[in-house]
Amino acid sequence: MDIAAPWDPKTTDPHVNGAIAQRLGVTETLVEVNDEALISPGLATSWNVSGDQKTWTFQLRDGVKFHDGTPFTAQAMKKSLEDSLKKSKTFSSVPIKEIKASDDHTLEIVLNQSLPSLPAWMAKGESAALSEACIDQGDISTPISTGPFKFSSFSPNEKFVVVKNTDYWGKVPSVDEVVYHVVPEAETRSMMLKGGDVQIAQILSPEITEGYKSDGSFTVNTEPISRVRLLSYNCEEGPFADTAVRQAMNYAINRQDLVDYVLEGVGEPATSLFPTTFYWGDKDIAAYPYDPEKAKSMLNAAGWKDSDNDGILDKNGEKLSLTLVTYPERAELPPMAEIIQDELKKIGVEVEVKSVDIDTSENMRFSGDFDMYLGGRSLMNAPDPDWIMMADYDSSGSFNKGYGPYNWKNEKLDSILDEARTLTDNAARKKLYDQAQQIINDEAPVSVLSYYVNQDVTSNNVKGYRMHPTEFAFHLEDVSLS
Amino acid sequence: MRSFIIFRLLQTIPVLIGISFIVFSLLLFSPGDPAVINLRAIMNTEQPPAEAVAEMRIEMNLDKPWYIQYWSWLSRVSTGDLGYSYQTRRSTFEEIARAFPVTFLLSTLAMAFSCIIAIPLGILSGVYQNTLLDHCTRGISIIGLSIPDFFIGILGIMFFSIYLNWLPVAGYNGLEYLILPALALAVGMSAITMRLMRTSMAEVLEEDYIRTAVAKGLPKGLIIKRHAIKNAIIPVITYMGTQYGWLFGGAMIIETLFALPGLGRLFVESASTRDIMVLQGCVLVFALVFVFINLGIDILQYLLDPRVRQNNE
Numbered sequence: 001m002d003i004a005a006p007w008d009p010k011t012t013d014p015h016v017n018g019a020i021a022q023r024l025g026v027t028e029t030l031v032e033v034n035d036e037a038l039i040s041p042g043l044a045t046s047w048n049v050s051g052d053q054k055t056w057t058f059q060l061r062d063g064v065k066f067h068d069g070t071p072f073t074a075q076a077m078k079k080s081l082e083d084s085l086k087k088s089k090t091f092s093s094v095p096i097k098e099i100k101a102s103d104d105h106t107l108e109i110v111l112n113q114s115l116p117s118l119p120a121w122m123a124k125g126e127s128a129a130l131s132e133a134c135i136d137q138g139d140i141s142t143p144i145s146t147g148p149f150k151f152s153s154f155s156p157n158e159k160f161v162v163v164k165n166t167d168y169w170g171k172v173p174s175v176d177e178v179v180y181h182v183v184p185e186a187e188t189r190s191m192m193l194k195g196g197d198v199q200i201a202q203i204l205s206p207e208i209t210e211g212y213k214s215d216g217s218f219t220v221n222t223e224p225i226s227r228v229r230l231l232s233y234n235c236e237e238g239p240f241a242d243t244a245v246r247q248a249m250n251y252a253i254n255r256q257d258l259v260d261y262v263l264e265g266v267g268e269p270a271t272s273l274f275p276t277t278f279y280w281g282d283k284d285i286a287a288y289p290y291d292p293e294k295a296k297s298m299l300n301a302a303g304w305k306d307s308d309n310d311g312i313l314d315k316n317g318e319k320l321s322l323t324l325v326t327y328p329e330r331a332e333l334p335p336m337a338e339i340i341q342d343e344l345k346k347i348g349v350e351v352e353v354k355s356v357d358i359d360t361s362e363n364m365r366f367s368g369d370f371d372m373y374l375g376g377r378s379l380m381n382a383p384d385p386d387w388i389m390m391a392d393y394d395s396s397g398s399f400n401k402g403y404g405p406y407n408w409k410n411e412k413l414d415s416i417l418d419e420a421r422t423l424t425d426n427a428a429r430k431k432l433y434d435q436a437q438q439i440i441n442d443e444a445p446v447s448v449l450s451y452y453v454n455q456d457v458t459s460n461n462v463k464g465y466r467m468h469p470t471e472f473a474f475h476l477e478d479v480s481l482s
Numbered sequence: 483m484r485s486f487i488i489f490r491l492l493q494t495i496p497v498l499i500g501i502s503f504i505v506f507s508l509l510l511f512s513p514g515d516p517a518v519i520n521l522r523a524i525m526n527t528e529q530p531p532a533e534a535v536a537e538m539r540i541e542m543n544l545d546k547p548w549y550i551q552y553w554s555w556l557s558r559v560s561t562g563d564l565g566y567s568y569q570t571r572r573s574t575f576e577e578i579a580r581a582f583p584v585t586f587l588l589s590t591l592a593m594a595f596s597c598i599i600a601i602p603l604g605i606l607s608g609v610y611q612n613t614l615l616d617h618c619t620r621g622i623s624i625i626g627l628s629i630p631d632f633f634i635g636i637l638g639i640m641f642f643s644i645y646l647n648w649l650p651v652a653g654y655n656g657l658e659y660l661i662l663p664a665l666a667l668a669v670g671m672s673a674i675t676m677r678l679m680r681t682s683m684a685e686v687l688e689e690d691y692i693r694t695a696v697a698k699g700l701p702k703g704l705i706i707k708r709h710a711i712k713n714a715i716i717p718v719i720t721y722m723g724t725q726y727g728w729l730f731g732g733a734m735i736i737e738t739l740f741a742l743p744g745l746g747r748l749f750v751e752s753a754s755t756r757d758i759m760v761l762q763g764c765v766l767v768f769a770l771v772f773v774f775i776n777l778g779i780d781i782l783q784y785l786l787d788p789r790v791r792q793n794n795e
Contacts, residue, residue, distance in 0.1 A: 092534040157743035195651040
C-alpha cells in the first residue's frame, strides 16, 4: 500500500522526532489516544498516581515483544524514556525527576511537582518504547519498537517504508508493506492518487477534494483535528478591556461565512474550545447566532455611540478603531481577517488589518501591541485539556506568553482549573472543563472561530481507513486493500 | 593552458568568501528567532514552550555575537566540516551528498533535452530566416517561454502519467521518474536557447568570411557545417553553461512538484525552516557549481576558439 503525505519524517530516531513512526504504527507508547482524543491504555494497561500527586505508577502490558524478539519490560521502557528525555525537546516542560523500574512490569515516574497530564505526555511519539539494543545505537537508524509494523527503510524527503509485524501482540495488519511517500505539493498528492501511484492521499485542500465528491471511485474522509482558529483579545487595555465589547464581537462575526467563503464550506463553525467530536468538547455550549443588531445595541449600552454621524462608533471623543494582527503563514487567516474587518464595519467598528510574518506578529502580540489577534492554536500538544488551559487561559498563562487571551484573569476559571488538577477521574474532570469552556464562551476573552479539518482521500479499494483526531495514528493495522 | 586554469581558480576565492559572508548576514537580519523556528519543526507545534527555546538558543550558539558565529562557521567550513542539520541531525555534507546526484541527473537530462530541441531548430530558423519554419519555431518558443515550468509539469503528468499511464506521477525511484520534470524544465530553456541560436546563426551568415566562402563556390551545406555553426555556437555554449548552473538551484519548483529529493527542494526546505547550516551548505554548493561551470566554459572556449587561445597566451 502507498500513502502520499506532506510531512517528511526528518529522522529515523523516534526519540528526536517521533510523529511519523508513531503514525505509521512502528512505535508504541505507554498511553494511546483514542478516536475521541481521550487517552487510553497502550503499552501500559493502567496507571495511578500517589497521594502527593508526584509518583505515577504504570502497569505494563504482558507478553509484548520488540521487533527484535526481546521482551518489552519496565527496564527497557525506563531506558527508552531516559533516552528520550536526553534527545527530545518535547518533554522540556515536564518536571520528571526520576524513572524507576520496580519490577518487570511496573514503571514509576517520579515528578518534581504534580502534573495531572503526565499520562497524556506519555502518548507523545517521542516517548516511544524502543528495545535496549536499539537505544545502544546512539543515533537510531533502525527503530525497533513493538508496533503492528516494523521499520524497513527511510530515504529523507522521499519515503519511509514499513512492513507488517506478524508477531504483533494485538491485531496483525492485513497489508504486508506500507510505503509512505513524502510529497510536499497537495496537487501532486492528488495526481498520484488519480494515477494509481498511491491509494491514500493525505491532507488535500478543500479546492482539491471538491473535485472528488462526484467521483465514485474515491472516498473523501474528513476529520476535525486538535487545532482551532482563535480571535484573541487584548483584555488589558483598549476597548476589549470591557467584557461587553468582547461579547458583542461574538454576535458581529458570522462564523459560518468564514467557513463558507474561505474554507469552501469544509468544517463547522466552532462553539466550545475543543471540537465537539472530542471527549473534552462541550456539546452544551450554544453557538452564538450572527446578530449584528444585537452586537450594535450591546456596544451602545457599553457607551459606544455614533455621536458625530461618521459611521464609526465613538466614546468620549475616541473612535472605536481597532487593530487586528494576523500572519500569512497559514494562508486562510488573512482572508478571514478581511471578512471580519468587513463585518465589523457594518456595525460601526473600524478595523485595521495587519498581516505580518508570524514572528513579527508574535512580537506584537507579546508586547500587547494589538487589539485582536487572529491565529491558529494547537490544543493538544499533550493530549489532555490541562496543558492548553494552564498555558493559555489560567491567569498564570494568559499573563505569560499564552496564546489565548492577552492579560486576562478570571478568578472562577482559575479556581476551576486548579480543582481539576487535583482530580484523576475523567468524568469529574470533564465536568470542570465544561464549566471552564462555558466561562470562556460567556466572558469572551477569545472568540473561537472554527476548527482545523484534515481531508484525506482514499481510493475505493481501501477499506477500514479512519483518521485520528490528534493525528497520532493512521490505524493502518485496521486497513485492508481489496 | 595550466597557468590559465590556475589563474581562473584563484579568481574564484574572493567570490566564495564574499558569498559566504552575504549569506551569513542575510540570515542574521532575517526576522524571527531561529531557535523558535527550528523548534516549531522539531516539536510539530507553532508555539514551542519557553524552556525548550532557551535550551535551543544555547545549543545553536545563538547566545554568541554574530562575528563569533561567522568565524566559527568559516573556520569549520574551511576544514570541510559543513555542520549538521538542526532538523534531521544529519551532517550537512550527508544531506547535500544525497540531494546532489538527483539534481545533477535532472539538470543534465534537462540540458540534453534542451539541446536536442533548441540547437537544430535554432540553426534551421537561422538558415531559413523568415520562412514558414522560422515563424513556426518563433511561435513555439514564445509559447514555451510564456508558460511556467510547473504548469507544463502538471499538463505533462495529466497526459503522460494519468491519461496514457506511461510514466510515474511523482517521486524518485529511477531514471524514468526524471523524464517528465526534465522535459518541463527543458521547454522554457530551449525556447531561449533556440532564439539565441537563430540570432547568432543569422549574424554569422552575414560575416565576410561566409560571403567569401560562398563566392569561392563552396556548397551551402558545407559552409554551414564547417564555418557558420562553429562560430555561431560559441555564445550559445556560454549561455547554456549559465543555464546549467541555474538549474542546480533553480529547479526548486519542479523538484517540489514532482517530489524529487533534490538540491532545490533541500534549499527551499532549509530556507523555510531556517535550517541554517544546511542552507549555507546549499548556497556554497550553488556557488561552487557556478564557479566550476564558468571555469568549464572558459576552458571549452579556450579549446574551441583559437581567438581566445591567442588572447591568453
